[in-house]
Amino acid sequence: MNPTPPIEEAYTLAALAPVPSASATQNACKLCAPLGASLVFKGIAGGVPLLHGSQGCSTYIRRYLISHFKEPMDIACSNFAEQTAVFGGGANLQLALENVCRQYDPALIGVATTCLSETIGDDVPMFIKTFLAATPGEPHPPIVHVSTPSYQGSHMEGFHRAVRATLGALAKGRAGAAPEQVNLLPGLLSPADLRHLKEMAAAFGLQAMVLPDYSDTLDGGQWESYQRIPAGGTPVAAIAAAGNAAATIELGHTLAAAGDTAATDLHTRCGVPALRLGLPVGIRHTDVLLQALADISGRPVPAAFQAQRGRLLDTLVDGHKHVNTVRAAVFGEEDLVAGLAAFMAEIGIHPVVCASGGASRHLAQVLHQLVPARQHAGMKILEGADFATIEEAVAAAQPDLIVGHSKGYAMARRLGIPLVRVGFPIHDRMGGPRLRHIGYEGATILFDRMANALIETRQAASPVGYTYM
Amino acid sequence: MRTIPLLREREKQIFDKAGNGTFEMACDRHSLAGSVSQRACVFCGSRVVLYPIADALHLVHGPIGCAAYTWDIRGALSSGPQLHRMSFSTDLGEREVIFGGEPRLYKALCELIATYRPKAAFVYSTCIVGIIGDDVAAVCRRVAREQGIPVLPVHSEGFKGTKKDGYKAACDALFSLVGTGDITDIAAVSINILGEFNIGGEAWMIRQYYERMGVQVVSVLTGDGRVDDVRRAHGATLNVVQCSGAMTFLAEQMKERYGIPYIRASYFGIEDTAQALYDVAAHFPDDPGIRERTETLVRDEVAAVMPELRHIRGDLEGKRAAVYVGGAFKVFSLIKALRLIGMRVVLAGSQTGNADDYAHMRALCDPDTVILDDANPLELSRFVIEKQADLFIGGVKERPIAYKLGLGFCDHNHERKTPLAGFEGMLHFAKEVHLTVTSPVWALLRRTP
Numbered sequence A: 001m002n003p004t005p006p007i008e009e010a011y012t013l014a015a016l017a018p019v020p021s022a023s024a025t026q027n028a029c030k031l032c033a034p035l036g037a038s039l040v041f042k043g044i045a046g047g048v049p050l051l052h053g054s055q056g057c058s059t060y061i062r063r064y065l066i067s068h069f070k071e072p073m074d075i076a077c078s079n080f081a082e083q084t085a086v087f088g089g090g091a092n093l094q095l096a097l098e099n100v101c102r103q104y105d106p107a108l109i110g111v112a113t114t115c116l117s118e119t120i121g122d123d124v125p126m127f128i129k130t131f132l133a134a135t136p137g138e139p140h141p142p143i144v145h146v147s148t149p150s151y152q153g154s155h156m157e158g159f160h161r162a163v164r165a166t167l168g169a170l171a172k173g174r175a176g177a178a179p180e181q182v183n184l185l186p187g188l189l190s191p192a193d194l195r196h197l198k199e200m201a202a203a204f205g206l207q208a209m210v211l212p213d214y215s216d217t218l219d220g221g222q223w224e225s226y227q228r229i230p231a232g233g234t235p236v237a238a239i240a241a242a243g244n245a246a247a248t249i250e251l252g253h254t255l256a257a258a259g260d261t262a263a264t265d266l267h268t269r270c271g272v273p274a275l276r277l278g279l280p281v282g283i284r285h286t287d288v289l290l291q292a293l294a295d296i297s298g299r300p301v302p303a304a305f306q307a308q309r310g311r312l313l314d315t316l317v318d319g320h321k322h323v324n325t326v327r328a329a330v331f332g333e334e335d336l337v338a339g340l341a342a343f344m345a346e347i348g349i350h351p352v353v354c355a356s357g358g359a360s361r362h363l364a365q366v367l368h369q370l371v372p373a374r375q376h377a378g379m380k381i382l383e384g385a386d387f388a389t390i391e392e393a394v395a396a397a398q399p400d401l402i403v404g405h406s407k408g409y410a411m412a413r414r415l416g417i418p419l420v421r422v423g424f425p426i427h428d429r430m431g432g433p434r435l436r437h438i439g440y441e442g443a444t445i446l447f448d449r450m451a452n453a454l455i456e457t458r459q460a461a462s463p464v465g466y467t468y469m
Numbered sequence B: 001m002r003t004i005p006l007l008r009e010r011e012k013q014i015f016d017k018a019g020n021g022t023f024e025m026a027c028d029r030h031s032l033a034g035s036v037s038q039r040a041c042v043f044c045g046s047r048v049v050l051y052p053i054a055d056a057l058h059l060v061h062g063p064i065g066c067a068a069y070t071w072d073i074r075g076a077l078s079s080g081p082q083l084h085r086m087s088f089s090t091d092l093g094e095r096e097v098i099f100g101g102e103p104r105l106y107k108a109l110c111e112l113i114a115t116y117r118p119k120a121a122f123v124y125s126t127c128i129v130g131i132i133g134d135d136v137a138a139v140c141r142r143v144a145r146e147q148g149i150p151v152l153p154v155h156s157e158g159f160k161g162t163k164k165d166g167y168k169a170a171c172d173a174l175f176s177l178v179g180t181g182d183i184t185d186i187a188a189v190s191i192n193i194l195g196e197f198n199i200g201g202e203a204w205m206i207r208q209y210y211e212r213m214g215v216q217v218v219s220v221l222t223g224d225g226r227v228d229d230v231r232r233a234h235g236a237t238l239n240v241v242q243c244s245g246a247m248t249f250l251a252e253q254m255k256e257r258y259g260i261p262y263i264r265a266s267y268f269g270i271e272d273t274a275q276a277l278y279d280v281a282a283h284f285p286d287d288p289g290i291r292e293r294t295e296t297l298v299r300d301e302v303a304a305v306m307p308e309l310r311h312i313r314g315d316l317e318g319k320r321a322a323v324y325v326g327g328a329f330k331v332f333s334l335i336k337a338l339r340l341i342g343m344r345v346v347l348a349g350s351q352t353g354n355a356d357d358y359a360h361m362r363a364l365c366d367p368d369t370v371i372l373d374d375a376n377p378l379e380l381s382r383f384v385i386e387k388q389a390d391l392f393i394g395g396v397k398e399r400p401i402a403y404k405l406g407l408g409f410c411d412h413n414h415e416r417k418t419p420l421a422g423f424e425g426m427l428h429f430a431k432e433v434h435l436t437v438t439s440p441v442w443a444l445l446r447r448t449p
Ligand code: SF4
Pocket: A054, A055, A056, A057, A058, A060, A115, A116, B041, B042, B043, B044, B062, B065, B066, B125, B126, B127, B128, B156, B157, B158, B159
């Protein structure tokens, strides 16, 4: 329906492949740290994220998150002005805290810094203390501070730092043993995945403290009237009791390779055993997670999961020829890439390009462990990559399939390779928050989607027009 | 109904026409700390204005976020090069924050210019560049000298003002290009179109109207923009400026230096579009037949869309709309356009209006219309519920709130893909309103008593 003139042939998307550059990032495959932190605070019951810096960052981050979640996204900001940058953001932050308390009546405020407040060297913990001291006797919600300068790390660093800061601020010690309680630190999963994770824990009779849990706050129903803060999220009291849990399960292969995380910190401070597992994508890593839950609860794996596992295996057998020896490129957050590559390896797909904008420096090592030598010969691993670099590698590898989020669409279209959308962000399809990745069910759905993308390509390319494939 | 408390300091930025109180809005100020404002930053303003220039390199100097969040987010179409749809960032790391980002900026510019051969480069300064003290202008001068293309710094540090200051910074950069191109072949009956960004191809339609009137369009700033066209813009006889704030700065500068007068125009809605075309025609009284050609054009175009508009109006008569968009001028046009398709505006507001704008808005609206400046979601939804709106027109950040509360929604910002300008655009707009307001899903939401 767009009016003329059409775009000149020479300039259609296909002619515009980016060329990698050493000093510039082109079409980034990462986002900035406060975005990750905001997601975490959105997953706490009554939580309000407050970005300390200038207004643009919070407005852009809100807009970006909305494009995926399609949910209201209140993220407050201390709104620096020119004088603030000169004299420091103390007064602004205090006013912001006061206003957030008054307007939202929050159960928790998560203050994440931006590049600006970090660069001018604001002492945020001190500002918070001053704020609390200025109003003695008034009941204040807990205020968690997390330092998230984007020049130190991507949105995933911001995410993990916020989880750790929240536990650090709220879970002060071990007040007693709660053997049926387990802490689950899932990383950046979809709301649908989070719901499944909670079902898993509940099936073992465990009370799960999932941090963050935005399964309702960012994937909720219709409203009767405006909600200042959407219902759902992990209760502050549950986070505060995390030190009593039987164990902490932290998901993510690269996170498990990192020295020091929220789970190890909780172990050091409160003595909660830390189980650092891979993302449960595919059969084996789901087995590992369920076994861990069985060990913690002392109960066998419930029959419902055995049945799901059976259906998954049956599906994999039915479709194994569609995927075996297929070559795929996968990109996104490091832990999702690692999890997907592990699943691909299980079913015979060769992950020939594995790329992430994250730069934890653990991805290559983890992938070499997860993908058997037979399949990782020639596997190209890109860390800290942008889409110019990724596209160059994918164009060279000519895989059959690309698996990743919406940002890969232009590349997939240029190269004429089907894109199976997973992870975050999904802003060119419906249902991003409902995508399933984890557990036997997630693996079944992923398998169907990958196999169907391949079948569809073959079917469309065939002049015969086969009805049965 | 539960009422929602308003921030004390915000009371002056809300005006209920049915209530008492004097009409005085404190709209030109910074958003309040701790509020969830819908406003963006200086950088965002600059980016909006310059984004559509398709054969220029747009390099965002700063940490990654500012560039990542503006990658290919707008519906500004180009008929040729597509370089504007890429996201380029110096992606500053800790090292540069401590030791300065100039070397990295220099290298990034040289590499990208060598690769993409742009006609010019814009370098946007973001917040921390303003703090670490990089001399961006000096780096730009050096690269311009070495590479032989204009390399223009855009002083768009986010915290140094509001979105409006960003428009101004962008206009400053554009103004330094204007006047450097050859203008010998430009006719006397000629204009520049300012503040039109070719969302969904709008600039193409508007350009075509003017060409049918016999008016040469020298440069569209900046929709489907090309550096060489910008350089020739001083050859036009008249500047036609759309929208409230974005490009008036440039029009003023061009008036001062080149003596080019400017008039305002809105291409949204039938009345406003026709008015804009007649105003331009009136500027060229010596051109025989321009008036007649314009009348014919308007008559033909209106005749082409009216039957369908009337049909749509039948379905929408009496429905209520809330309008909350960036610029106040757009609000005026929307109010008129909604009236044309039978709807009533029960809430109107903008992010960047000034006192005059709000006075005008008040005059256009019904007596009980609520008028808001720089509203936050709490306030927006409170009034939307109170006023029982059927439709919300706003930006991408308001859409989920409207949907949560069970009312229809239309985009009216730079991220949409549908052309809403001109006569044909009015039809697109009416269809979109119809599509959302008449959906049977709203009936499913009505709660059983
Ligand atoms: S850092 Fe500054 S320029 Fe960038 S988005 Fe934030 S406010 Fe805008």
